[in-house]
Amino acid sequence: MTNLEKKRVVVTGLGAITPIGNNLTEYWEGLLSGRNGIGLITLFDPSRHVCRIAGEVKGYDPHEYMDRKEAKRMDRFAQFGVSASKQALADAQFEINDLNAEQVGVLIGTGVGGLKVLEDQQEIYLTRGPDRCSPFMIPMMISNMAAGLTAIHTGAKGPNSCTVTACAAGSHAVGDAFRLVQRGYAQAMICGGTEAAVTPLSLAGFAAARALSTRNETPEVACRPFDVARDGFVMGEGSGILLLEELEHAKSRGARIYGEIVGYGMTCDAHHMTSPVPGGEGAARAMQLAMKDAGLSPEQVNYINAHGTSTPANDSTETAAIKRALGEQAYKVAISSTKSMTGHLLGGSGGIEAVACVMVVAKDQVPPTINLENPDPACDLDYVPNYSRPMNVEVALSNSFGFGGHNVTLVFKKYRQEA
The missing domain is CATH 3.40.47.10 (Thiolase/Chalcone synthase)
Structure with missing residues (x-):
């Protein structure tokens, strides 16, 4: 395909659920002010662990984005992905309807998917038996469900997929979504990454690999990239979502354009x-x-x-x-x-x-x-x-x-x- 046949792709909506803010404004202000989002783990008792710190999402209420029944049937990683996607659509003032649904897709990456659900159900299996496992275990656990549930919640019927390439997954998702719009397979793509892997088993696994910081007494300075005293990464959780849109389509509806994705x-x-x-x-x-x-x-x-x-x-x-x-x-x-x-x-x-x-x-x-x-x-x-x-x-x-x-x-x- 020649350059003349490639469509220009712009960013018209952004959503963020992060350890330093649960919407775009809070996240951006947190970044500029150097806000620390890392502290002692509260999602579970980390006292048995070598590393007891993480960047947890704080004050997040899934019921702002979905009803209680729907939230109960989603792992936290999928809740984050759906929530940030809804934020991005609202930010772009982009409405998905019967006329454009087939031209709007979703591509959301994740590293490990619904690990918390897997851990919880394994415990139920071991203590209460196989007949007590939830019928929702598999659909809550599988990695593609953030993308699938986002489509269900927004009505996006276009290309839908999930990248699972460890810590590159979110960027692969944005890049692959860029290609789909650039080559005319969709007019718009909801894309990005989501993760909620601050769990006992995940923490134990990364710690066993000696990948994590153990600055438990001073979590606010534990993550120190490029510093000579760095001693490992600190786990975080959340989701970042972009709405990518074909330029002419964005212009035709008078969309605000943040910038262009070009490579x-x-x-x-x-x-x-x-x-x-x-x-x-x-x-x-x-x-x-x-x-x-x-x-x-x-x-x-x-x-x-x-x-x-x-x-x-x-x-x-x-x-x-x-x-x-x-x-x-x-x-x-x-x-x-x-x-x-x-x-x-x-x-x-x-x-x-x-x-x-x-x-x-x-x-x-x-x-x-x-x-x-x-x-x-x-x-x-x-x-x-x-x-x-x-x-x-x-x-x-x-x-x-x-x-x-x-x-x-x-x-x-x-x-x-x-x-």
Whole structure:
């Protein structure tokens, strides 16, 4: 397909359920103010665990978005996805009706799906027997249900799918949705990521892999990407959703346009189950492919929302990858890890970070990397430490990397009438 046949795709709606705010306004204000969303776990008793901290969503009421019967039949990850999707549609003032339903799709990624339901039902199975397991266990647990239930709740009858690529899932979902609109398979796509994996078994598994921070006494400074004293990531939960719309369709209804999505690159390290390839070759290629797809040079990139997990391996490897992909421009671009505030939402992270990138492009404000006190010598780029920064941002990249070697980069750009 030639470039002339590709449709332009814009962002017209945003939704966010996060540890630092349960709507777009709260989330964005939290990012700019450097709000800490990480604290001691309250969703269950974590006293037996080595890591007892997480970025929990606080004050969330699913009944603002669905009735009690519907909420009871959804795992928390699906509740978040449906809620943020409804926010994005309302934000865009986009109505799905009989005339356009078949041209509106849903693509929502998740890393592990309904893990809490699985844990609860396993306990019931072991203590009360197989005949006491819920008939809703499977539909509540399976990862595609956030996308399926969002379609049911909104009436979107177009393309519908789910990406399950670990911590790259939300970004894969946005990128794949971008392709569907760009190539004319849908006029609009509800897309992003969702996760609710702050559960006993999940915490135990990541801790056994020695991936988590154990700063239980000081959770507010536990997540410290690019800092020499970082000791692991902090789990988070929530959902970030974008409404992508074909440009002419958006213009025809007088939609407010936040920005344009112009590039998508994805690669695989083909190296290790959990560790990035040394030197960041796979991540660098994802950035290069995304910029090539967007028709942009490294010199045009102003901001990168880094994967920035606060693990020893990721942060130095991502730094090397950025240098490899951008050359000298790597030292001129502003970079931040918003995970320092929200924790790591696994499959939901690409969703809320794409929302952040869109807002950066729309508002010309760059959020900080908080808790960056002593940069690792191997991490020597501009990570916007501790305080947000006003600056003109024409082009922003969003990086997401997942277990299995998945690498994704999305490119967002200021919307201009002429391409």
